[in-house]
Amino acid sequence: DGGITQSPKYLFRKEGQNVTLSCEQNLNHDAMYWYRQDPGQGLRLIYYSQIVNDFQKGDIAEGYSVSREKKESFPLTVTSAQKNPTAFYLCASSIDRDSEAFFGQGTRLTVV
């Protein structure tokens, strides 16, 4: 089955801890993205990667880090520097930067 897999679906962490969200795709897409969604708001771009070993900051990158060591994988680390980490995080991929993106099912992160 081709698609984008995010894990886990729900994640709880204590304040001050770093946490890594997983995103894997088997669509052979070059571009991958991380978005943050807060209630009543649209999707805001955190980081994106157009190709392996390359990634760029989006609009709200502060407090987050990513890596792109493999084409299939684009993990997101929410660091303790992120002031309001509780949110719904969505990973997406597309054939290239200019093509429509396809989304995973999301990870809901709650920091207590």
Place this chain on the structure above:
Amino acid sequence: GQQLNQSPQSMFIQEGEDVSMNCTSSSIFNTWLWYKQDPGEGPVLLIALYKAGELTSNGRLTAQFGITRKDSFLNISASIPSDVGIYFCAGQRYTGNQFYFGTGTSLTVIP
């Protein structure tokens, strides 16, 4: 970031009614996308538009790329309960630019 305004913010309609929503911007876009998000899930692509004036259908859904290139419209005909969800527009201003997302239109269909 780029602002995309969606309206209405929410809609409550009776099953069988038609629905219209739109997405506007102060900037010109060269691509418009429409997504639907079910609660607790990721958005699913409904329709993609690439040309000003383009009208594209996907079943009961029809979307249009506005002539001014600053807006796009989505219509749903004969709504059914499974149409419930949040509808997002997304736009790309030019090749290589990121896609910006609107704030969404929440649709509730009353059986």
